[in-house]
Amino acid sequence: MGLSTLFFITGCMKEELLWDLEQPAYDIPDKGIFVTNEGNFMYGNASLTYYDPETREVLDDVFFNTNGLPLGDVAHSMTIHDSLGYVVINNSGRIYIFNTSTFELVGKITGLTSPRYMHFISDTKAYVSDLYARSIAVVNPISREVTGSIPVGNANREFYQHSTEQMLQYDKYIYTNCWSYDKQVLVIDSETDRVVDSIEVLKQPNSMQLDRDHALWVLCDGGEEGSPYGSEAGGLLKIGAGSREVQIVHRFVRGERPMNLEINGRGDTLYYLNGDIFRFAVDGSGEPELLIESPYEGASMAGFYGLDVDPLSSELYVADAIDFVQRGMVYRFTSKGMPVDTFRTGIAPGGFCFNF
């Protein structure tokens, strides 16, 4: 109650004081892992965590603490190119560019409608996929400008198509999956910046990987039950190197929601989340194998939200967003699924970016 008296007598809110920040003196490890924490939609509380797998040191909220600037609203993904980190901030319509060895902001690319992922074609050209723009933005990472766009709009007016997500490159072709209310993988010629083909997969392809033989693997969740777009059993699909032919390798049970297809550094083992964590050898020698069980009770609870594989050690990093309104956790496992470490992140950890 003493506190309350004090609280009535004092006056100003002094928002300015909040921003009177001191830059921490970081001893930044050369090699580390960035965790992109999405934050909450419309809260503007996205953040970056940096983790040193050798010393197990965790640096919290490195972007904000270094720059005195919030990252923005929903950090969707991050890419590193030439020691610069590019963080795609979906609901802020921009990409922040920072120096990965100092965490200092060096620039930004703005004018993006609802950006999701960034893919480098060369030092002066990159693609940015988008949820709503019905086009892929072509950007120049040197001048930090949007230089063009590749229309991906579909004549199908019944649903909002195409939204574009992840991008993978084989030869000069960029493959991008169209997830939302869609079932296509588009093929873009990176020399002409045009969509040259599309591959029909199963409903709602949400993630992709290229294996050691350049075969494209696509994970489809099958859509939501009761959705007007309809739903089907999801599947894990393989498209041979450079081919457009789809082979359904594994079919999930209807109602399951597989996501986050990842691959190890050697490109021989796939991992994905389906409530629990599963592993699958690309040579097709067996069925998907349950590797790590989710600690959440029942299969219907949230739990694991992000997954990635260390390209060097093949260790697994699993992000847990808990209830999405508190700081999440990351669990680190060996490639065999043995626990190694856990650490806290920011709110809603969703992605990893390896700075090796």
Added chain:
Amino acid sequence: MKRLIWILVLVGFLAFPVFSQGIQDSVYAIEEVAITAERIFVKEQAGMKQTNMDTTILQQKVALSLSDLLSENTSVFIKNHGRGALATASFRGSSASHTQVNWNGININSPMAGMVDFSLIPVYIIDELILKHGSASLADRSGGIGGSININNQAEWGEKGRVSYMQGIGSYSTFDEFLKLSLGKGKIRSKTRLYHNYSKNDYTFINRGIARIDPVSGEISNPLDTNSHAAYSRYGLLQEIYYRAQTNHIVSVKYWGQYADRTIPKPSSYEGPDYSNLNNQLDTDHRLVVDWKYYGDKGKLLLRTGFAGKKLDYSQQNRVPGLGVIPAIFSISRQESFFNTLSYSGGSQEDLSWEGSMDLNRHHVFSADSVSGAGYEGGRSELSLMWALRKSFQDRINLNLMLRQEWVDGQRVPFVPYFGMDVRLIQGMDLLLKGNIARNYHQPTLNDLYWQPGGNPDLIPEEGFTMEMGMEYQQDWSGHLLKTELSLYRSDINNWIIWIPSYRGFWEPRNIRRVLSKGVECNIQVRGYLSALNYKLSATYGYTSAVNEGNPLIWSDESYGKQLVYIPLHSGNMMAHIEWGNLFLTYQYNAYSERYTTSSNDVTERDRLYPYFMNDISAGSTFSLKRVELFLELKMNNLFNESYHTILYQPMPGRNFQLIMKIQL
């Protein structure tokens, strides 16, 4: 020092109406505040905490929204998403859907989302405002685990016909127009209110969400931005007709229609192309209630039928090359509710009364997104039977027993009992000890049950068990009246519904929380005369501990034992109002302690909702020229020009002004 300057400016401002007195024919005497004590020992309200909003405050805030009034003058916490934007209410740490809102006896909570947007209720349409805290809301209906807010309109029998027009002009191109027409004589009365509010809402703020990077030094600064795409407008009509066939029969018809068009600002950090991320919301409401009241020798009969319809369209549009600006989201919803009430209160003796009532309601909703095609259609029927018995013992003890049984879609829901008691501690004095114990249920909303995707038809009602105790004291002495009340409550709410992401990839509501809310509410009001000066001072203070006691989701879940998000532990406000001759001056202060945005109560400098302190001041004059009454008022909001936000990265306006002029014939 800055404050002192502002106070001097205000004093200067006060001199203005004094000067204008020269042109006056006669000084219009403000009605003297009646310094009479209210009856607080009422058996029908035994054990209940009820706040009847002072009419001075209703008049003071007539050009504002109910959200402003509730946050500034009551212990209800308003979560305000911006000026003119969504504002929801939380009573005693409960959620927005736990506050039942009744307009002339019909419930106006959205059957889809369960809550009410208080920014869409103008104070102008309110004649009487009653807050029923906690279980007191059970007198009208169940579901108000936090409490209820009751908005009533009343006939002005015996008054002559009147026309009044009020014009408000404010900062950020804000214009408010209000017209009121009061007619009728003898057995019939009509009251018509028409209003229109518009604001461009284009205040400026330092945008902390956007970096300006100096190309040479690399230094980061924040631009001064304008709150664009934030305009709102509202059109409304309230029509009341009262017919008193005989002295003991009254029939009334009330209709309230409103159309609101709002653009919702983009996230302040948005740097996408122009004509992208454009959000718009249209709300169209129609509400109608017809009452027949009969006052017999032995009791009072009420027959009521009502309708509430809502149309809500929300869209998000983006510019797509070659296609123009097209919607990425276009969701429409239609909500219709029908209400019927039959109630009889009887009791021939002074010390004993009873009441029986039956409610039969039907809700129907339809929602669809025309872009994705997702949507649902759903409905609900409710039957509620209530019986109450109230007994008074020698003007010392009041007992109040209310029993309620409900059926939802033909399924019996658990029984809702209430027991309340008042004890007059000292004979002849208004010093009461009061308390109640009750159970309450809140049904899942139709969105909770059927939303596509995610709706969970297996949800069970949220269940509250509440105990409350308090003291109320009232004393008047030679022209001064003191009223004060202190309440302590404890509310244990089980099966609290929250939406959490499911492993299926979308958010799903589940009955997983248990919330224990404990707190104190205190209010005090003093008013009276000091020779030619009328004064009124009032203050409220609330301590609200609303803690999540549900089972942790996982070992690393740190939300257990923590305060719920957006519920301040301390909240309070103060108002001082003085009238001297035909001049008046009002000072308003409002404060909340820090609110959390994380369930674990983690705070970082980036996402802090630091304690909130707001000072507003207004001054004006009422005078008359022949038979015309004039009223002039200048309000200054955010007196100390504070930069602040109440939602993360949603900056609020600095010091702003509003001029209100009223003319009445």
